[in-house]
Amino acid sequence: MYNTRVRGVLIKGNKSFADVSRDIIKPMDDKTPMWWWVTAFLATGALFWGVWGFYNTISTGIGEWGLNNNVAWGWAIINFVWWIGIGHAGTAFSIFLLILRQKWRTSINRAAEAMTIFAVMAAGLFPLIHMGRIWDGFFIFPYWNTRGPLWDNFNSPLFWDVVAISTYLMASFVFWYMGMIPDFATIRERTASKMKKKIYGILSFGWIGNAKGWLRFETAALLLGGMAAPLVVSVHSIVSMDFSVSVVPGWHTTIFPPYFVIGAIFSGFGMVLTLMIILRKLYKFKDYVTDGHLDAIARILTFISLIMGTAYLTELFMAWYSGNEYELFTFMKNRVTGEYTFAYWTMLTCNALIPQLFWFKKIRKNITIVFIISIFINIGMWFERYVIVVTSLSKDFLPSTWATYEPTITEISIFVGTLGLFLLGVLMFFRFVPTIAISEVKSVLKETTTLKSFTDE
Amino acid sequence: MNNKNIIGIYDDQDVLLNALDELMENGVKIKDVYSPIPLHGVFEKLHLKTRLPYATFIYGAIGTITVFMFLYWTSVVSYPLKFGGKPLNTLSFIIIMFVLTIFVGTFFTFLTYFIREKMYPGKQVELPIPETTNDKFAVIIQRDVTMTEDDVKKVNSLLQKTGAVEIKETE
Numbered sequence: 001m002y003n004t005r006v007r008g009v010l011i012k013g014n015k016s017f018a019d020v021s022r023d024i025i026k027p028m029d030d031k032t033p034m035w036w037w038v039t040a041f042l043a044t045g046a047l048f049w050g051v052w053g054f055y056n057t058i059s060t061g062i063g064e065w066g067l068n069n070n071v072a073w074g075w076a077i078i079n080f081v082w083w084i085g086i087g088h089a090g091t092a093f094s095i096f097l098l099i100l101r102q103k104w105r106t107s108i109n110r111a112a113e114a115m116t117i118f119a120v121m122a123a124g125l126f127p128l129i130h131m132g133r134i135w136d137g138f139f140i141f142p143y144w145n146t147r148g149p150l151w152d153n154f155n156s157p158l159f160w161d162v163v164a165i166s167t168y169l170m171a172s173f174v175f176w177y178m179g180m181i182p183d184f185a186t187i188r189e190r191t192a193s194k195m196k197k198k199i200y201g202i203l204s205f206g207w208i209g210n211a212k213g214w215l216r217f218e219t220a221a222l223l224l225g226g227m228a229a230p231l232v233v234s235v236h237s238i239v240s241m242d243f244s245v246s247v248v249p250g251w252h253t254t255i256f257p258p259y260f261v262i263g264a265i266f267s268g269f270g271m272v273l274t275l276m277i278i279l280r281k282l283y284k285f286k287d288y289v290t291d292g293h294l295d296a297i298a299r300i301l302t303f304i305s306l307i308m309g310t311a312y313l314t315e316l317f318m319a320w321y322s323g324n325e326y327e328l329f330t331f332m333k334n335r336v337t338g339e340y341t342f343a344y345w346t347m348l349t350c351n352a353l354i355p356q357l358f359w360f361k362k363i364r365k366n367i368t369i370v371f372i373i374s375i376f377i378n379i380g381m382w383f384e385r386y387v388i389v390v391t392s393l394s395k396d397f398l399p400s401t402w403a404t405y406e407p408t409i410t411e412i413s414i415f416v417g418t419l420g421l422f423l424l425g426v427l428m429f430f431r432f433v434p435t436i437a438i439s440e441v442k443s444v445l446k447e448t449t450t451l452k453s454f455t456d457e
Numbered sequence: 458m459n460n461k462n463i464i465g466i467y468d469d470q471d472v473l474l475n476a477l478d479e480l481m482e483n484g485v486k487i488k489d490v491y492s493p494i495p496l497h498g499v500f501e502k503l504h505l506k507t508r509l510p511y512a513t514f515i516y517g518a519i520g521t522i523t524v525f526m527f528l529y530w531t532s533v534v535s536y537p538l539k540f541g542g543k544p545l546n547t548l549s550f551i552i553i554m555f556v557l558t559i560f561v562g563t564f565f566t567f568l569t570y571f572i573r574e575k576m577y578p579g580k581q582v583e584l585p586i587p588e589t590t591n592d593k594f595a596v597i598i599q600r601d602v603t604m605t606e607d608d609v610k611k612v613n614s615l616l617q618k619t620g621a622v623e624i625k626e627t628e
Contacts, residue, residue, distance in 0.1 A: 017493060017592030142531060151531040155540050155549045163553055167560040174567045182590070186493070189587040205571065206580025209590055212505055213574055214495040219509045220570040227513075227559045227566075234556060443494035446470060 010103055010444065013287040017442050021186055024436050027283045028187070035282065036427060043423035050417010053410045054129060062132035064410040071393040071405035076130040077242075078385040079415050081260075082267070083123030083422075084165070084239055085381060088232055089268020090116025091172055095229040098222075103447070104296055106440040107288045111279060112272045113176040114433070118425030119271075120169045122418035127161070129414060157241040164235045171231055175224045181207050182217070182439040236264040243388065249326040250335075250392035253318065259311045263384060266304040266351065270377030273297050275426070277371045279435060288436055295364050301377065302358040309352030330392055339404070340391045343383050350380020461600040462488065463609065464585055465616035466593050466623040473594040474498040476619030480596070485612055489597040491589035509573070513566045520561030524554045585627060593622075600626070 015023070056064050067074050090113040097105035128134055140162050142152045152159050184204035191197050207213070240260035243251040273294065280289040319331035335344040354376050357363045364370065395402045429435065467473040474496065480487060481502065490499045499505075532538075533545045543549075571577065586595040598612055616624050 021591050142527075148536045150538075151536055153540050154528055154532060154553060155543060155547055160549075160552050160556070163560075164556050167556050167563075171559065171563045174563055178567065178570075182493075186590040189584065189590045201581070202579040205576040205578055206582045207576065207590075208582050208584055209491055209493065211490040211492075211496075211499045211503055212507075214492065215500045215505050216507050216509060216570055216574060218495045219507050220566060223510060223513045223566050224563055227517075227562050231556070231559050234552075238552065238556075439494055 010290070010292070011107070011288055011441065012290055015287065015445065017445065020441055020445065021190065021438055023285075023288070024434050024438050024441075025187055025190065027430070028432065028434065029191075032431065033282075036431060040424065040427050043420045043427060046416045046420025047424060048417075048420075049413045050415075050420055053413030053417055056410045057129055057132070057414070058134055062130070064408060066406045066408045066411060068403045068405070070396070070401050070403040071390060073389050073393060074405055075407045075411040075415055076126045078382070078389050079418065080123050080126035080130075081239055081385045081389075082382050083119045083126070083418065084236065085260075085264035085267040085385075086271045086378075087116045087119035087123060087168070087172075087268065088236060088261075088264035089272045090114070090119075091168075091175070091228050091232045092265045092268060093272065094175065095225045095232065098225055099229065102296075103444045104293050106444050107285075107293055107436050108272065108276055108297075109440070110176075110179065110433075110437040111275055111429070111435055112268075113172060113179070114429040114435075115268075115271060115275060115426065116172045117169070117176060118422045118429075119268075120165065120172065121425070122422045124165060124169065125414075125418060125421075127165075157238060157245055160238045161242060164231075164238045168231055168235045171224065171228045175221070175228055178217075178221055178224060179437055179440070180433065181205055182209060183434045183437065185209065186438055187434070233261055236261045248392050248396055249324070250330040250388065253315070255311060255314055255318070259315075262304060262307050262311065263351075263381060266301065266308055267378060267381035269297055269301055269304065270374050270381065273301070273374040274371065274378065277367060277374070279430070282430075283435065285436065288441065291365065291367070294367065294370060298358045298364045298370060301355050305352055305355035305358075309348075312348060312352055326397060330395070334391045334395050335387060339394075340387060343387050343391070347380055347383040347387050350376045351384060354380070462585065462627045463598045463600050463612055463616070464625040464627060465596040465598070465619075465621040466586060466588075466625065467596070467620060468593055468622050469620075470494070470496055470594060472620040473596070474502070476596065476616070476621065477502045479619045480598075480612075480615055483611075483615055485598055485615060487596060488599045491584070491586060491595040491597070493590055493592060493594075496594075509566065509569065512569050513562050516565040516569075517558050517562040520558045521554055523561075524557045525550060528553060586625070596621075 011020075013019075065074060065076070090109075093105055093112040094109045097109070128137055131137060140152065140159065142154075181204055184200045185207035188197055188200040188204050191200065237257035237260065240256040244253060244256035246252060276289050276297070277294065280286050316331055316336070319327040322328075334340055354373055357369075357373060363373075390405050394405055465476070467476060470492070473490070473492070477487060477490070477499065487503060490496070490503070492499070528550045529546060532547075532550075537545050539545070584590070585597065586593060589595045596616070600609060613624055
C-alpha cells in the first residue's frame, strides 16, 4: 500500500482524472513548437549524413572503415552495444518496477519504452551494415536453401544475438503498443478534429474500456511484461557472449554477462534521466515527473554505479590474480596505463565516480547538475564499450600483429546518423503519442495523491 | 436482442465500487462497467475470469518444443556438421529455445488478446458514455422486457442513492 505520509504525494497539483487527460494530451493539440522543428531539422541532417555513410560503406565496401586485420571490430560494434544498452532501460523500467510495485514508474514508463524501441532500431542497423554486403543479410536466417541445405551454426553467439535482438524489438514494441491503446481511445473520444478522430480511432483498435476488456488487458500486459523480464537479462547476456566466448584477453571472462546487463541498465537509466528532464521542462510536466521521480532514478543510478565500480575493480583484480600475463598486460599496460589511458579513465570517472555525487541530497535536488551527470553517464558508457572492444583487439598475443585503430569519417557519420534516427523517433513520439501513460497515471492517482484527508489526520 | 439499458454514471472509483455492492445486494444484474482505469474490485464483484495465462503457457510450450525439434532436425538429422568438436545436439540450443519461447509466447498472447476482444485496427465503436475514457465510470444495467416500471424505478433510485451523478436510459 502506498503511504503518502511516508513517500510523499506522487502526482502534484491535486489533479482530477480529467486534468490528467487534458494535461498530457495538450502538447499534442498545441501548434508544433519551434524547438521541435529546429531539432527535427538537425536530426534529419544527422540522419542524412548517416545515410551517406551507409551508401559509402555499401558502394565502396567495408574498407571505408578504419578496421584492420587485428582490430576487426570498431565503432560499429561499440555503437551497437551502446544502443542496445540504452534500449534496456525501457523494459527494465516497465517490468522490474512493475514487479517491485513501484508506483512512480507510471509517469516514466511510456517514454522509457519509446526510447527502447528507437534505440534498438538504431542498434539493429550496425550488425546489418557491418556485413558490408548487406544484400546477403538474409543468410543469417535458417531458411531452406540450395547449399545442402546448410543451416546456421546454432552454437554461435552471433546467431543468438540476431534471435535475441529481434525478439527484444518485437516484444518491446508489442508491450509499448498494448499500453497505448486505452490512451489512443481517450484521444479518439476527446478530440474535435475529424482527422485525429479517424487516425486515433484506427490506432485504438476499437477499445471501449469495459470490465472484461480491462481484465484481459491487465492480464495480457502482465503476461507480456513477465515474459519480457527474463528477456531483458538474456539479451544483454547474449551480447556479452559475443565477446566472452572468444579467447581474446580482456574478453574471456565469466563476469561479462552480469557486467553487461548491469551496464546496460545503467546507461539506459542514464538516458531515461536525460530524456525525462528534457520532457518535463518542455511540456511542463513537473507535476507528473516530479523532483521525487528524478530523485528515485538518481538513487538507483548511485547503486548501479557502485556495482559498475565493483565490476571494474574485479576485472583488474582477476587480471592480476589469474596469473595470466596477457590479461595483466591488457588491463595494466593497455588500459590503466598506456595508449588507451584516456578512454579507460574517462570510463571509470564517468561511470563509477561521478554518479557517486548523487549521495548528496543537494546534488540530487539540483536538476541542472543531475542533467549534466546523466550526460556523463551516457558518455562514460560509450567509452566502456570503446575500451572493451578496441584495447583488447589492438594488442593481443603477438606483438607483430599489434595494430592501432582510428575511426574514419564514414564510421563517424553512421554513428551520427543513428543519433539522428533516435532523435527523430523521440521527436515523433513527443509530438504524436501521449508521452505519459494516461490510464496508468489515473490508476495510481487516487491511491497516491488524494489521500489528503488521511495525511492531514 | 434487447439493447435497452439503464446507465448509472459515477465520477469516483470508490463510490462506484460501493455502488456495485449495494446494487448487487438488491438483486440488480450488472451487465457491464465502463471505466477509464482497470478496477480490480469490479473484476471480483462481477466474477470475471480470463484464461489468457493458460493460452500463453500453451503457446510457450509449443514454442519450446517446435524450436527444439527444428534445431535438432537441422543440426543432427538434415545436415550434421561438427563445429569445434562439440556434440551435434548441444546445450547451446537452450539459449535459442529460451529466447524463441518468449518470442512465440509474446506474439501469440498479443494476437489472442485482440482476437478474444474482437479488436482490430480501424474498428468503429460507439461508446455508451464517451466520457468513460476520460474521467467517468458507467454501470450498465440491462432493462429486460420483463422489467416493470416499478423495477426500473427501483434501479433508478438505487443508482441515485449510491451516488450516481447522472442516470441515462438508452434505446
